[in-house]
Amino acid sequence: MRAGWRLTEHAPLRSRNTLGVDAQARFLLELQDLAALPAALALEPLRHRHWLPIGAGSNLLLAGDVDAVALSFDARAITVVGADADAVLVRAEAGVAWHALVLWTLDHGLCGLENLALIPGTAGACPIQNIGAYGVEAGEHIVGVEAWDTRAGDWCRLSRAQCAFGYRDSVFKRQPGRWLITAVTFALSRTPALRIEYAGLRHELEDMGIEHPGPREVAAAVIRVRRRKLPDPAVLGNAGSFFKNPIVPAEVADRLQSRLPGLPVFSGDAADTRKLSAAWLIEQAGWKGHRAGDAGVSPDHALVLVNYGQASGAQLLALARQIAASVQQRFGVAIEPEPRIVGASW
Numbered sequence: 578m579r580a581g582w583r584l585t586e587h588a589p590l591r592s593r594n595t596l597g598v599d600a601q602a603r604f605l606l607e608l609q610d611l612a613a614l615p616a617a618l619a620l621e622p623l624r625h626r627h628w629l630p631i632g633a634g635s636n637l638l639l640a641g642d643v644d645a646v647a648l649s650f651d652a653r654a655i656t657v658v659g660a661d662a663d664a665v666l667v668r669a670e671a672g673v674a675w676h677a678l679v680l681w682t683l684d685h686g687l688c689g690l691e692n693l694a695l696i697p698g699t700a701g702a703c704p705i706q707n708i709g710a711y712g713v714e715a716g717e718h719i720v721g722v723e724a725w726d727t728r729a730g731d732w733c734r735l736s737r738a739q740c741a742f743g744y745r746d747s748v749f750k751r752q753p754g755r756w757l758i759t760a761v762t763f764a765l766s767r768t769p770a771l772r773i774e775y776a777g778l779r780h781e782l783e784d785m786g787i788e789h790p791g792p793r794e795v796a797a798a799v800i801r802v803r804r805r806k807l808p809d810p811a812v813l814g815n816a817g818s819f820f821k822n823p824i825v826p827a828e829v830a831d832r833l834q835s836r837l838p839g840l841p842v843f844s845g846d847a848a849d850t851r852k853l854s855a856a857w858l859i860e861q862a863g864w865k866g867h868r869a870g871d872a873g874v875s876p877d878h879a880l881v882l883v884n885y886g887q888a889s890g891a892q893l894l895a896l897a898r899q900i901a902a903s904v905q906q907r908f909g910v911a912i913e914p915e916p917r918i919v920g921a922s923w
Contacts (some may be wrong), residue, residue: 581613582606584620590647594634595697596882597814598890600920602629602647609651611670611759614725628727628754629919632702633674635816638897638914640890640921648757650701655681658762666720668762671701675708679796687765688792689718692772694799697810697817701758705749706915707742711799712775716742718763722749724756744846745821745915753917771795777802806878814884815875819897820855820912827851833908837861855904855912856880862903872896894921 588605591597604626606617617623627645631637650671655678659666665687669678675698679690692713702708707716719742722735733756741748749756769792773779781798782790790798808815822843825833830842830851841854859865859879866876871888873896875881882893901912914923 581610582608582617584617584623586622588647590631590634590639590643593631593647593649594637594639594816595810595814596634596638596816596888596890596893597810597884597886598639598888598893600639600642600890602643602645604646605649606646607649607651611650611652614757614759618725618727628757630671630701630757632671632699633697635697635810636702636706636916638816638890638893638916638918640894640918643919650699650759652759657685663767665765665767666762667765668760669700670760671699671758673700675699675703682763682765683793683796686767688767688769688771689713689763689765690715691792691796692775692778692799694796695803700761704740704742704747704758704761705917706745707747709745710803711778712772714742714744715763716740716747718765719761720764721762722756722758723760723762724758726756728755744824744852750917807881808875808877808883813875814886814888815881816916818856818878818880818915819882820859820880820901821915822852822855823858823910823912824850824852825910829910833910837908853910858904858908858910858912859900862900862907864900864903867896869896874900890920894918898923 585605588602590602591599623646628648629643629645630648652670653672654670655673656668658668676695678700679694682690692711696708703715704719704722707714720737722740724733726733778798781802787794824845827849834840834842841857843852845851856879864874865879867874871885872892873883873885875883897914904910904912
């Protein structure tokens with residue numbers, strides 16, 4: 578181990594991806610000191626290689642071995658870097674576990690991230706796919722992302738606008754490997770502005786007997802729902818929701834809803850678009866609870882692909898493709914994966 582980092586050749590990644598896929602990386606760089614990143618990048622065996630930040634491995638499907646440098650940030654500091662009468666700026670280093678960050682903000686009387694409780698992953702990974710749940714997206718609260726720009730060979734800081742956040746999307750996702758995110762700054766509030774309009778969340782709060790929730794109660798409700806619906810990756814390999822909810826033109830949604838009265842339809846990313854429930858489409862196509870060998874779909878949630886033990890990444894990818902083709906054929910709607918697929922194309 579060198580000062581600030583540890584480098585391993587032919588590193589196993591099974592324990593570093595929540596789907597539990599057995600794969601290995603040509604190199605694994607574990608970085609404890611963010612300032613040491615440029616020196617580590619200059620190491621002779623790592624020059625001119627592709628980089629794969631893996632975070633907690635909760636948004637990855639490894640379709641095979643990784644002929645790249647897997648990068649794990651172990652720096653986990655959380656600090657307040659600015660404040661006024663209401664807003665507080667919180668900086669989290671890339672290695673901070675996401676749920677731990679949410680709990681930290683609640684412990685410090687800050688709100689904004691409570692709807693995103695219990696999402697697996699790290700703070701450094703959250704901007705890449707602009708994680709979201711229960712009507713809230715992380716990008717709404719991100720004001721700055723610190724990263725190493727591999728193209729320019731220098732440090733940079735991207736503003737919210739430069740991150741180009743979209744639904745499960747960002748500039749980091751569209752240009753994989755260019756930016757190695759080292760820290761993220763969030764703007765949070767001391768004054769609650771709760772978002773509980775999401776039907777499942779409101780019903781959960783009612784079941785808990787809470788009429789006037791605060792941020793902690795909202796987070797508790799989210800945790801209850803997620804634990805009930807989503808399998809624990811430590812028990813059953815999964816990457817959470819595997820497919821994005823498709824966004825379609827409003828007229829397409831109207832035609833589908835007239836033919837399929839039970840289809841859930843939500844507001845899209847523009848006035849003339851609508852978001853459809855991928856889980857509903859997949860379940861109606863008959864895939865919920867499906868199993869082929871050790872690759873399957875959770876019997877509790879149709880969006881969740883699971884590894885019952887020894888499924889390979891290629892087998893999970895083949896199943897995902899079959900599901901998407903089935904939904905396309907039956908409903909005329911294309912669905913796409915949320916996780917980054919490494920070693921193959923969609």
